[in-house]
Amino acid sequence: MNRALTLMSLGAVLAFASTQVLANGNIENGKQKAATCFACHGTDGNAVDPQYPRLAGQYDLYMQQALREYRDGQRKNPIMRGMVATLSDQDIEDIAAYFSSLPSKLDTLQGHIQGDK
Numbered sequence: 001m002n003r004a005l006t007l008m009s010l011g012a013v014l015a016f017a018s019t020q021v022l023a024n025g026n027i028e029n030g031k032q033k034a035a036t037c038f039a040c041h042g043t044d045g046n047a048v049d050p051q052y053p054r055l056a057g058q059y060d061l062y063m064q065q066a067l068r069e070y071r072d073g074q075r076k077n078p079i080m081r082g083m084v085a086t087l088s089d090q091d092i093e094d095i096a097a098y099f100s101s102l103p104s105k106l107d108t109l110q111g112h113i114q115g116d117k
Contacts, residue, residue, distance in 0.1 A: 025060065025090075025097025034095045036083060045102040057104030063096035 037055070041047045045056030055063065069075040071084040071092070084092070 025064075025093035025095070027094075027097045027101050030094035030096070030098025033087075033091050034098050037095065037099075041099075044105075045099045046105045054104060055099040056102035058100055060096045060100035063099060064092050067092045067096065 040049075040052040041055050042052075045058075046054050066075065067084050067087065068089075070077060070080040071087060073081065075081075087095070
């Protein structure tokens with residue numbers, strides 16, 4: 001029982017530590033690096049066109065994962081693949097830090113889902 005608890009505690013510490021390692025983006029650098037994102041996702045991360053996701057307030061680690069998946073071809077979107085193809089891991093961390101730091105204007109999904117009127 002003690003050994004299992006120790007292993008679970010160690011696992012929790014490692015999981016927390018790895019999360020902290022992944023979340024080291026610089027917000028100011030991210031704002032500069034995200035300039036090409038603004039055309040579709042908005043300067044404040046709150047896209048007005050429902051075909052583009054609102055990124056403001058999105059989870060930092062989720063955005064990092066999504067951007068890496070676009071870059072590595074795991075997510076199939078030719079536009080996003082082209083936009084992130086040259087981003088380094090640090091660029092991705094910075095961009096995710098920037099957008100996750102912004103306040104979201106999304107309080108409901110009404111009008112923000114493709115096909116909504």
